[in-house]
Amino acid sequence: MLDIQTQLFEAQDVRFGPIDHEAHPEIESKWTHDAEFMRLLDLKPARPLSPAMVKKQYEAVEKEMDEDKNLFYFTIRARADDRLIGKALIEWVDWTNGNGFVRLGIGDGEYRRKGYGSQALSMLLRYAFGELNLYRVTAVVPAYNEGGLRLFQKFGFVEEIRRRQALNRDGQFWDLISFGLLNTEWREQVKA
Amino acid sequence: MKDIYRGTLVRLSDDSPELLAKAFARWDRDTEQHRLADSDPAQLWSEKKIKEFQEKRAETNSKSFRFSIHTLDEDKLIGGVGLWISSWTHAETWLGISIGERDYWGRGYGTDAMRLAVQYAFLELGLRRVSLGLHAYNERALKSYQKVGFKLEGRMRGEGLRDGVRYDSLWMGILREEWLALMETK
Numbered sequence: 104m105l106d107i108q109t110q111l112f113e114a115q116d117v118r119f120g121p122i123d124h125e126a127h128p129e130i131e132s133k134w135t136h137d138a139e140f141m142r143l144l145d146l147k148p149a150r151p152l153s154p155a156m157v158k159k160q161y162e163a164v165e166k167e168m169d170e171d172k173n174l175f176y177f178t179i180r181a182r183a184d185d186r187l188i189g190k191a192l193i194e195w196v197d198w199t200n201g202n203g204f205v206r207l208g209i210g211d212g213e214y215r216r217k218g219y220g221s222q223a224l225s226m227l228l229r230y231a232f233g234e235l236n237l238y239r240v241t242a243v244v245p246a247y248n249e250g251g252l253r254l255f256q257k258f259g260f261v262e263e264i265r266r267r268q269a270l271n272r273d274g275q276f277w278d279l280i281s282f283g284l285l286n287t288e289w290r291e292q293v294k295a
Numbered sequence: 296m297k298d299i300y301r302g303t304l305v306r307l308s309d310d311s312p313e314l315l316a317k318a319f320a321r322w323d324r325d326t327e328q329h330r331l332a333d334s335d336p337a338q339l340w341s342e343k344k345i346k347e348f349q350e351k352r353a354e355t356n357s358k359s360f361r362f363s364i365h366t367l368d369e370d371k372l373i374g375g376v377g378l379w380i381s382s383w384t385h386a387e388t389w390l391g392i393s394i395g396e397r398d399y400w401g402r403g404y405g406t407d408a409m410r411l412a413v414q415y416a417f418l419e420l421g422l423r424r425v426s427l428g429l430h431a432y433n434e435r436a437l438k439s440y441q442k443v444g445f446k447l448e449g450r451m452r453g454e455g456l457r458d459g460v461r462y463d464s465l466w467m468g469i470l471r472e473e474w475l476a477l478m479e480t481k
Contacts, residue, residue, distance in 0.1 A: 241451065
């Protein structure tokens with residue numbers, strides 16, 4: 104039976120919230136000055152951004168969510184004080200075929216390696232499969248992002264594609280790994 | 296210097312938006328052609344709208360390089376091929392091709408155009424890697440891409456849905472040094 108009293112955006116230690124255009128640009132601007140974080144989360148060249156630039160990005164994100172209807176963006180908050188600690192998103196949703204790409208990062212260093220990313224990914228998958236009814240999701244992870252590889256493997260993602268030497272960083276070439284998880288596979292896990 | 300536009304069966308060219316619009320409007324009405332080439336829903340656009348798409352693209356987009364494919368013997372427009380740079384930083388591009396004229400399927404014209412597009416990516420754009428995706432049911436394309444030197448790098452399970460049937464997509468890539476080695480053995 105459908106449980107309408109459920110909460111999609113609440114986990115044990117974290118919750119999802121919307122963007123706060125006043126408070127968040129300052130915080131996310133700090134994350135962009137952390138080159139390691141930027142290189143783990145994104146394939147685009149890392150670059151530090153001022154709060155004003157982050158604010159512009161937020162506006163672009165909400166415009167895309169509103170107009171294109173294929174982006175779902177959440178801020179990750181610590182439950183204790185609602186503080187912004189990261190972001191989680193489902194992007195490039197292909198409604199015809201039921202696919203989407205998932206991506207998340209904990210920007211605040213103090214909150215890394217504490218299981219908060221796992222809690223956020225649980226919520227993100229439930230949203231993708233239970234709310235958007237996607238058939239499958241894809242996660243693209245650079246081979247040097249060992250934490251990311253472990254996280255998606257833990258959630259039962261299957262390695263589907265290995266794009267050989269698709270990334271050039273620090274003068275080295277790295278594979279780009281693409282993981283897939285099907286709605287049916289996720290349901291089996293949730294039942295177990 | 297070599298003529299990088301010219302292959303053994305086809306040459307890379309460009310045509311006026313009017314001519315391309317006429318051709319694409321005709322090819323789009325062939326569902327099999329669409330299902331081989333694309334995963335978006337098949338749609339029918341007016342020549343006017345397609346012409347606008349073509350004109351927009353002509354406003355120099357430095358991230359995409361699109362060519363029309365002409366046969367060498369009759370100079371007939373038979374399809375299109377394009378490179379969409381995914382990242383200059385990582386020196387990588389996506390490649391897409393479609394042969395709209397059915398009479399030219401399975402006769403090596405597409406493969407020849409593929410070779411030219413890959414060569415363009417490596418010799419003219421100085422890229423390191425060319426990537427592409429295809430529907431798992433498109434066996435003719437798979438064979439063609441393997442002939443050009445692409446290696447299979449993975450399979451996305453059930454990525455597509457048509458007529459209620461789920462199908463996989465295949466993903467391939469070729470690196471510059473692999474392509475250069477192939478050229479040397481020729």
